[in-house]
Amino acid sequence: MTHYDKSTIADLVDGRLEWPQLKAMMSNFKDPDRFDTYIAVLQERVPWDDQILLPLGPHLFVVRKADGSIVTKSRSGYEFGDYRQNWKLKARIRVRDTEASLQELYPAMMHCTPGWMELREYIDPLDGTLLEVEAVPPGYPIIHSFQPDLETFYREWLGREL
Amino acid sequence: MSNGTGSRPRILAIDAGGTMTDTFIINERGEFVVGKAQTTPHDESIGFLNSARDALHYWGMSVEDAFSAMVSGIYSGTAMLNRLLERKGRKVGVIVTAGMEDYLRMERAIQTYLGYSYSDRLHIVTHRHNPPLVPRKRIFGVRERIDVFGKVAIPLYEHEVRAAVEQLLRMDVDSIVVNLIYSFKNPVHEQRVREIAEEVMAAEGRSAPVYLSSELYPLRADFPRLNATLLEAYAAEPSREQLQKVRSVTRAHGAKFDLRVMASHGGTISIDARELARTLISGPIGGVIGAKYLAERIGVQNVACTDIGGTSFDIALITDGEFQIKNVPDVARFLLNIPLVQIDSVGAGTGSFVRVNPGNRRIEIGPDSAGARVGVCYPEGGVDTVTISDCNVVLGYLNPDNFLGGEIRLDRQRAIAAVQQQIAEPLGLDVYAAAAGVVELFEDNLKNDLLGRIIGKGYGPENYTLLSYGGGGPLHVSGYSAGLNFEDVLIPTWAPGFSAFGCACGDFEYRYDRSIDLPIFPGIDDATRMHLGAVINAAWDALADQVAAEFAKSGIPREQIHFKPAIRMQYYGQLNDLEFRSPVQRIEDPGDILQLLHAFDTLYAKIYYNAARTPDFGYLATRAIMTGSVDVEKPALPHRAEAGPVPDPEAQVGTREVYWKGAWIATPIFAMDRLHAGNQIVGPAIIEAPACTLVVPPGRKVRLDQNDIFHMRPA
Numbered sequence: 001m002t003h004y005d006k007s008t009i010a011d012l013v014d015g016r017l018e019w020p021q022l023k024a025m026m027s028n029f030k031d032p033d034r035f036d037t038y039i040a041v042l043q044e045r046v047p048w049d050d051q052i053l054l055p056l057g058p059h060l061f062v063v064r065k066a067d068g069s070i071v072t073k074s075r076s077g078y079e080f081g082d083y084r085q086n087w088k089l090k091a092r093i094r095v096r097d098t099e100a101s102l103q104e105l106y107p108a109m110m111h112c113t114p115g116w117m118e119l120r121e122y123i124d125p126l127d128g129t130l131l132e133v134e135a136v137p138p139g140y141p142i143i144h145s146f147q148p149d150l151e152t153f154y155r156e157w158l159g160r161e162l
Numbered sequence: 163m164s165n166g167t168g169s170r171p172r173i174l175a176i177d178a179g180g181t182m183t184d185t186f187i188i189n190e191r192g193e194f195v196v197g198k199a200q201t202t203p204h205d206e207s208i209g210f211l212n213s214a215r216d217a218l219h220y221w222g223m224s225v226e227d228a229f230s231a232m233v234s235g236i237y238s239g240t241a242m243l244n245r246l247l248e249r250k251g252r253k254v255g256v257i258v259t260a261g262m263e264d265y266l267r268m269e270r271a272i273q274t275y276l277g278y279s280y281s282d283r284l285h286i287v288t289h290r291h292n293p294p295l296v297p298r299k300r301i302f303g304v305r306e307r308i309d310v311f312g313k314v315a316i317p318l319y320e321h322e323v324r325a326a327v328e329q330l331l332r333m334d335v336d337s338i339v340v341n342l343i344y345s346f347k348n349p350v351h352e353q354r355v356r357e358i359a360e361e362v363m364a365a366e367g368r369s370a371p372v373y374l375s376s377e378l379y380p381l382r383a384d385f386p387r388l389n390a391t392l393l394e395a396y397a398a399e400p401s402r403e404q405l406q407k408v409r410s411v412t413r414a415h416g417a418k419f420d421l422r423v424m425a426s427h428g429g430t431i432s433i434d435a436r437e438l439a440r441t442l443i444s445g446p447i448g449g450v451i452g453a454k455y456l457a458e459r460i461g462v463q464n465v466a467c468t469d470i471g472g473t474s475f476d477i478a479l480i481t482d483g484e485f486q487i488k489n490v491p492d493v494a495r496f497l498l499n500i501p502l503v504q505i506d507s508v509g510a511g512t513g514s515f516v517r518v519n520p521g522n523r524r525i526e527i528g529p530d531s532a533g534a535r536v537g538v539c540y541p542e543g544g545v546d547t548v549t550i551s552d553c554n555v556v557l558g559y560l561n562p563d564n565f566l567g568g569e570i571r572l573d574r575q576r577a578i579a580a581v582q583q584q585i586a587e588p589l590g591l592d593v594y595a596a597a598a599g600v601v602e603l604f605e606d607n608l609k610n611d612l613l614g615r616i617i618g619k620g621y622g623p624e625n626y627t628l629l630s631y632g633g634g635g636p637l638h639v640s641g642y643s644a645g646l647n648f649e650d651v652l653i654p655t656w657a658p659g660f661s662a663f664g665c666a667c668g669d670f671e672y673r674y675d676r677s678i679d680l681p682i683f684p685g686i687d688d689a690t691r692m693h694l695g696a697v698i699n700a701a702w703d704a705l706a707d708q709v710a711a712e713f714a715k716s717g718i719p720r721e722q723i724h725f726k727p728a729i730r731m732q733y734y735g736q737l738n739d740l741e742f743r744s745p746v747q748r749i750e751d752p753g754d755i756l757q758l759l760h761a762f763d764t765l766y767a768k769i770y771y772n773a774a775r776t777p778d779f780g781y782l783a784t785r786a787i788m789t790g791s792v793d794v795e796k797p798a799l800p801h802r803a804e805a806g807p808v809p810d811p812e813a814q815v816g817t818r819e820v821y822w823k824g825a826w827i828a829t830p831i832f833a834m835d836r837l838h839a840g841n842q843i844v845g846p847a848i849i850e851a852p853a854c855t856l857v858v859p860p861g862r863k864v865r866l867d868q869n870d871i872f873h874m875r876p877a
Contacts, residue, residue: 002517019290024530026288027279029520 002031009037013045035158048077053162054148059129060087062148070150076126086144091122091131097138169193170231171223173797174419175666176213176408177448178206178239185213186662187221187228192798195220196659206241206404207411230416233795236665237408237433238424242401242442246494249293251396252337255330256296257323257355258388259343260303266294270385276495279509279529292495295396300333302326304342304355312347323355327362331370337395341375341388346677349376371395378437379499381785382677386490386499390439393498398438405433420716422670424448426502428485429671429791434715440500443493447503450478450485452664453629456654457483459799460869464649466616466626468608468642469661470634472513473531475608477615478505479626487741489730489785501675501787508611512554512634513537515547516600518588525585527604539577540570548584550604550634552577553597558820559637559848559857561831567852594821605641612642620768623648631660636856640845640874651874653864655834658853663797671791672712674705681734682759683780688752695749698786702727702748705788713792723790730785731762733776739784740765758783800870805838807865813837815850822846822860839868844877 004012004025011017012025031037042061043052050063050073059075062083072080072087080087096102097118102111105119112118115138122132134145154162169189177184178201185197197217202209211225218228245251258265274289275282282288304323307316330338338359345352352374359372375384375391409421422430423441428451431441446469453467457480465480478485486504490497509529513536519526527550535543537552539562554560555577562572578593586596616623623646630639636653643651656663678701682694710720727747732739745761746754759781766775813836820829827846834851842865843849845858849872856872858864863877 023288023290026285027282027530029517032520 002029003033004031004037006037006041009034010041013038013041046075048073053150054153056146057131059124060131062150074124074126074129074131076124076129078124078126083150084147086142088122088132088142088144090125092125092128093142094121094123095119096121171218171221171228172231172233172795173666174214174229174232174235175662176210176235176237176239177662177665178209178237178241183209183213183239184662185210185217186659186666187214187217187232188663188666188797189221190798192800194656194659194663194797196662203241203244205407206239207407210237210408211411211415226416229412230418232417232419234666235412235417235419235421236424236430236668237405237421238441238448238665241404242397242439243494245397245400246295246393246442246496249295251295252400253333253335254296254300254392254395255333255335255338256301256388256392257326257330257338257340257342258301258303259307260305260319260322262343262384263298263301263303265385265388266296266301267291267298270497273492273495273497276492276497295392296339300330300335302329306342306351308342308344308348308351310344310347312344314348314350318351318354320354320358323358324362327359328366331363331366331368335370337371337373337399339373339375339388339391339395341384341391343384345374345376346380346382346387347679349374349380352376371399380676381499382679383490383499386497389496390499393439393442393496394437397442401441402433402438409433422668424451424665424668425673426491426500427487427671427673427789428454428503428668429673429789430665430668430794431670431672432712432716435672435712439498442500443491443502446476446505446507446661448661448664448668449476449631450480450503450505450664452631452660452667453478454480454483454485455664455667455796456629456652456799457627460871462627462650464621464626466612466623466628466648468612468628468630468635468639469632470608470630470638471511471632472533472536472634473509473511475508475510475611476505476632477508477612478503479615479619481619481621484743489739489741501673506611506615508608510550510604510607512551512637513549514604515549516553516585517547518585520588523589525589525600525603527600527607536565536570536572537577538580539572539574541573541576542570546580548577548580548600550601552581553600553604554637556581556594556597556821557601558818558826558829559601560855561818561848561850564850564852595824598821598824601638601641605638605644608638608642609644609646613646618769620770625649627652629654631657633658633854636849636854636872638857640857640859640862643874653856653872653874655851655866655870655872658851666797669791670716670794671789672709673787673789674708675785675787676701676705678783678786680783681780682755682783683734684778691752691755692749694783695752695755698729698783699749701786702788705786706790709788709790713790718792722792724792726789726791728787728789729758729783730787731758731781731783733766734780734782736776739782740769741785741787802839802868802870804840804868806840807842809837809841809843813841818848820846820848827860837866839866839870841866 050065052061054062063073064070070083072083080090097114118138120134151162169191171187171189173188175186183201188194195217197213199209199212306318309315340352340355342351356372373395375387379387379390425431425440426443449469453465457465467478469476487501488504491502513531513533514528517526532545532549535545537549539552539555555574562574565572581597582593586593627650628648629652727744730739730741742765745757813832814830815833816831817828819826829846832849834849844863846860847858849856864872864874
């Protein structure tokens with residue numbers, strides 16, 4: 001059975017593993033305890049105590065609060081409400097839809113054509129961390145792109161109740 | 163090994179590996195000694211000398227006495243490969259056709275997954291670009307274009323060449339590599355680039371070598387051509403200095419031989435050779451060269467060579483006395499235009515890891531391995547995943563107290579516990595049945611690979627003699643040859659040192675290749691045939707001149723060289739070409755062209771099917787090849803007096819419980835060095851030597867012949 005200790009997983013989270021080791025981990029069978037070790041590492045790195053149930057991104061998590069409610073919460077501690085609600089609607093949004101704003105990121109001619117496509121950056125209201133970016137046509141609705149089925153995931157993949 | 167005292171040492175073969183330098187010295191009676199010393203990377207000549215001293219002390223000889231008696235010295239090492247892997251080469255600048263500057267960043271994508279297992283090839287996230295040998299800022303494009311016919315389509319923009327060279331010199335490059343599209347068809351632009359570079363350098367009072375791909379590797383496919391040329395400038399030149407140091411050490415100690423290096427095409431070349439990059443990969447092919455030589459000596463035409471080491475199972479086929487050559491091999495994740503002896507390597511050696519796939523609960527072997535760390539049974543190795551060696555220890559095939567002559571002690575209980583926990587329990591099996599299942603699966607995999615290669619050649623096992631060597635070959639040969647009905651199964655007693663022996667068997671031989679891409683359409687008249695013949699002759703002549711020029715560096719006149727012209731050909735419109743020795747030395751009349759085509763038809767029909775032949779569309783001669791060799795002394799085979807079939811009683815050193823197909827049987831253990839020629843041993847039996855173990859299962863028997871080679875047959 002494949003097994004990695006917690007410090008290896010911590011290095012993985014921090015991107016500190018050397019390529020040969022990273023490649024070996026990718027090619028090997030998945031370690032059965034990876035999810036729990038991974039979550040434990042993440043839990044140590046957030047400034048709050050709510051239990052992380054699922055990471056949604058490097059700075060965004062689904063957590064269970066002390067009162068039992070399950071919410072989407074960022075690393076800074078901002079709560080976006082029930083995890084079944086679209087958290088993006090409560091984030092600060094910057095839209096890059098002009099040549100000038102796109103060229104802050106890309107060289108001229110290497111970015112999308114404003115009017116055909118725009119970049120939307122979802123930003124943490126508390127500390128300004130970039131949480132997610134999407135490239136969509138103007139007017140495209142703000143979609144809740146990933147709504148996990150937590151109960152099923154815990155029961156059927158992890159073999160325990162949520 | 164033996165007490166070669168009194169006999170003159172004749173041949174020296176040195177293998178400088180990453181950590182140890184091995185020396186193999188053979189005397190005129192075919193007896194040999196092996197020496198070992200730490201490799202000294204900053205100056206390999208030190209490690210080389212220590213290693214030679216270590217070997218010679220077995221014969222009580224001084225280096226001076228031994229070296230002055232020797233007639234041949236062959237060096238092979240991994241120094242160049244390490245330089246490449248560690249990216250510690252020269253500071254090279256590159257000039258390419260404009261628009262192609264990103265060769266090394268794009269790597270034709272294929273270099274991002276070379277050497278990967280099939281599952282990783284499909285697993286795109288594991289693909290990764292290699293750090294380039296030359297950073298993008300030192301690669302310049304110049305506008306020019308030679309077309310596919312060799313005509314100038316766009317003239318060379320000379321001012322761009324001048325500017326590129328000036329900038330490269332400002333960056334302080336050690337050398338400049340030039341690789342332009344279709345330069346193998348017409349080298350005029352590359353040559354002009356060199357002229358301009360030399361003008362610029364002269365004007366600035368500088369000098370740096372300029373490497374032209376059209377001169378070094380005039381072959382189709384510009385990316386492998388660039389890689390090969392680049393390697394020459396980047397890694398081969400600094401390695402030449404190391405080789406020169408080794409040579410001066412041999413000369414300072416009285417050697418009169420000229421040190422040679424094993425090259426990828428299967429011959430040895432002088433260290434002064436212009437193309438040294440082809441010595442990059444010499445280790446693994448040694449065994450095939452040795453097998454070819456052995457086959458010649460004992461009069462066998464077709465040999466299936468199998469080498470099991472710690473990490474891989476290598477298969478090579480010698481058919482009609484010749485091994486196959488691979489055109490564009492990949493080495494260290496580089497596609498290279500350098501001919502390489504065709505060896506198919508499977509990631510399955512004695513150190514291969516064994517795991518149970520948690521998804522489908524099946525045993526999976528390799529492709530990664532513990533290599534020199536053996537397995538869980540070797541606690542100092544720090545391995546915690548079961549390996550094939552662990553299973554061999556569990557089943558009693560390997561003697562835990564006699565691994566590498568007892569240098570390393572193996573812990574059988576530790577191996578049993580690991581197999582129990584990692585394999586047996588998840589599968590719900592008894593620990594011994596689990597270990598036996600792993601070994602059986604391992605040997606079945608090897609057998610299938612071997613059979614696949616042989617059938618792919620259009621032959622069957624009954625046409626071949628199987629030769630097994632490498633540290634793990636004798637251990638598993640009974641398993642992977644079972645039921646395949648080979649003509650004979652040979653296991654030389656010096657199996658673990660067979661690759662080093664093979665290096666000593668290499669011809670002194672240069673080989674040059676050139677793309678010609680010459681269509682030979684059906685229905686042509688004799689005049690056209692003669693015209694085609696003239697083109698082929700011209701290519702052969704030019705290559706022969708190159709061969710002669712290289713031999714001249716070693717003071718060998720042209721008359722002493724045996725020239726062997728060869729050609730690669732395909733049916734016009736098909737994709738794969740085949741290489742074969744030309745039935746004629748030169749194309750003298752129209753019938754010679756027909757002979758060439760006939761030879762191709764015959765070979766093609768052997769490998770594929772008669773029905774797949776498409777001569778109606780004509781042929782394409784893709785490549786002209788010229789090999790030139792001179793006679794050098796080769797190792798003598800050991801020759802021992804024949805004794806009776808019954809081994810001496812003291813040859814049996816004990817008995818051990820060994821697991822054979824579900825039952826423990828008290829099995830006699832023999833010491834290999836106490837057996838005599840003619841002795842016959844019927845399985846079950848285990849024959850042990852310090853560096854290898856020959857397993858003879860029930861139902862098989864072995865006989866030791868006069869040349870110190872075991873023959874395995876059904877009992």
